[in-house]
Amino acid sequence: MNNHWMRRQRLLGYVFVGPSMIGVLLFFLIPAIYSFALMFTNYKFMNPKAGFVGFDNIARLLRDPLFYLSLKNTVIFLLAVPVSIALGFVVAVILNRRLYLKRLLRGLYFMPYITSGVAVAFVWMLLFHPKQGPINGFLRSVGIAHPPGWLSTTTSSMYAIDIIWVWFLLGYNMIIYLAALQEVSPELLEAAKIDGAKGWQTLRKIIWPLVSPTTFLLLVTGLIMTIKTFGIIQAITQGGPGNSTTILSLYVYQNAFRYYDMGYAATISWALFAIILVITLLQWLGQKKWVHY
Amino acid sequence: MEIHRRLSRDVPKRLAATIVMLALAIVMVIPFLWMISTSLKTPAEVFEYPIRWFPAHPTWAHHLKVWTGPKSFGTYYLNSLKISIIGMVGATFLSAFAAYGFARIAFKGRNALFLIYLSMMMVPPQVLFVPKFILFEWAGIYNTHLALILPGLFTIFGVFMLRQFFLTIPHEISESAFIDGAGHFRIFFRLVLPLAKPALATLAIIDFSWQWNDYENALVFLIDERLYTVPLGLQNFILENTVDYNGMMAAASAGILPMIAVFAIGQRYIIQGLTNSAVKG
Structure with a gap:
């Protein structure tokens, strides 16, 4: 093995990474830079008169009531993440005990996650049908005379979306918690039992802190993934009724491809990026502070 | 002997927990079951309540x-x-x-x-x-x-x-x-x-x-x-x-x-x- 050969072998690194790097350049990096530049233009599709407008778009964003509404809706949407994490944890703890049909149960809870997409959203649209849907049929049969209008009213629509999203995310959180629970040493739990700790004390004082890195990770990845999503909402409500389900990511899509107001759409999309950046920075800072190993 | 007794005492508890978790799991997959059931129904049966899980007149027409x-x-x-x-x-x-x-x-x-x-x-x-x-x-x-x-x-x-x-x-x-x-x-x-x-x-x-x-x-x-x-x-x-x-x-x-x-x-x-x-x- 001479040095020359080794050096040539090291240069092969570029050959291995190259093809993927071209893709990242063409479909991620260049578009990202382009999008950043668009933020300072009034570019509209098929409009040749586009030009540099400085910070106009940003000023417009800060005065746009729909931006604040979509921000609020986004926050309500994000509430689904901690709820699904909590439920996923409970299911994982129970499934981690000695049960029958473990594999089948795990598969059933996980199924919504893998079949994600608009198809399932359309099923929920009918389940939530305010007058005749089976959910309200059930609620009426247990004595609730005026069940919520779910997707059909401005006050309940975002929460109906949350229910779909909790249902969708729960299985993923459960799977990750199940893996984390495998790492909790049985000796530790045995020792706690000998010391007279009750079931829920063990859960709160030992298991919950031990899986806190997982909780933290699920929270961060869940928030980021959720904030990028708009497909199911576009499919079943298109942001309605009356913008009540227009979340930030959907607002970008609407401005870009409904109104072809692309400079402004780019501006909103960078606000979205800013939120993701803040979540990521909090992750870096918080990892040491909030996670108990 | 001791282990054996513990295990058999465990069975009812295990069974109960399994049944509860299975019931909840079925709630999770209800949207899928409802989807398949509805796709085989006649229009009149879609929103019947209580839900008729097995259509009276199953039809493949919609598929x-x-x-x-x-x-x-x-x-x-x-x-x-x-x-x-x-x-x-x-x-x-x-x-x-x-x-x-x-x-x-x-x-x-x-x-x-x-x-x-x-x-x-x-x-x-x-x-x-x-x-x-x-x-x-x-x-x-x-x-x-x-x-x-x-x-x-x-x-x-x-x-x-x-x-x-x-x-x-x-x-x-x-x-x-x-x-x-x-x-x-x-x-x-x-x-x-x-x-x-x-x-x-x-x-x-x-x-x-x-x-x-x-x-x-x-x-x-x-x-x-x-x-x-x-x-x-x-x-x-x-x-x-x-x-x-x-x-x-x-x-x-x-x-x-x-x-x-x-x-x-x-x-x-x-x-x-x-x-x-x-x-x-």
Whole structure:
């Protein structure tokens, strides 16, 4: 093995990474830079008169009531993440005990996650049908005379979306918690039992802190993934009724491809990026502070 | 004796917990059951309450409607399969290639390049939609399958996942291969790829499910109905048949059942892959 050969072998690194790097350049990096530049233009599709407008778009964003509404809706949407994490944890703890049909149960809870997409959203649209849907049929049969209008009213629509999203995310959180629970040493739990700790004390004082890195990770990845999503909402409500389900990511899509107001759409999309950046920075800072190993 | 008694005392508790969890699991899959049941019903039965899970007069008419005629799901399936399979094979292979470079070769600038990958993970797809639309228009691939296939060949998640896996392969393996005169190409194809088969299968399945379910990109980049993928075809069906609830559920079944099949076959790989990339990554 001479040095020359080794050096040539090291240069092969570029050959291995190259093809993927071209893709990242063409479909991620260049578009990202382009999008950043668009933020300072009034570019509209098929409009040749586009030009540099400085910070106009940003000023417009800060005065746009729909931006604040979509921000609020986004926050309500994000509430689904901690709820699904909590439920996923409970299911994982129970499934981690000695049960029958473990594999089948795990598969059933996980199924919504893998079949994600608009198809399932359309099923929920009918389940939530305010007058005749089976959910309200059930609620009426247990004595609730005026069940919520779910997707059909401005006050309940975002929460109906949350229910779909909790249902969708729960299985993923459960799977990750199940893996984390495998790492909790049985000796530790045995020792706690000998010391007279009750079931829920063990859960709160030992298991919950031990899986806190997982909780933290699920929270961060869940928030980021959720904030990028708009497909199911576009499919079943298109942001309605009356913008009540227009979340930030959907607002970008609407401005870009409904109104072809692309400079402004780019501006909103960078606000979205800013939120993701803040979540990521909090992750870096918080990892040491909030996670108990 | 003692253990035996403890176990038998355990059985009723185990059984009770299993039944409770099974009941909740069934609640989780009710949307799927309702979908299939509704797709086989007559229109009058759709919103009957209490729900009639087994239709009185089961009919395949709605499924036939979805699968025949000028807007048959057959076209959408072929489009989706073409895009998903090319994307899956390409993305898996290209990710493995890049992941090997990042994990096993100490080339100059590696960390800086990897940092670019890291930062691109943070950029939401919404930032990229408009410039991609403009670029694709300009390049003449807007409203063609290439607009989905080409970007689909590249997955940053895949590079991360496989890099993570390649890092766990002991370095002694490549070192002894080096001494035998093997270069990186031979090590990659003969040693690392065979070892990575389970990880490659995992990425392939996850990537396929993403591509199959991808609605957002198809929505942005396709307008021609003949080019529609299954999610867009489904949306189209629902827009054109707003009161045909049975038909809608037959169409939704057509969209979901392939994913349930993929999941049933690849459950082990999917769960393993997601767990590894989350817990160890």
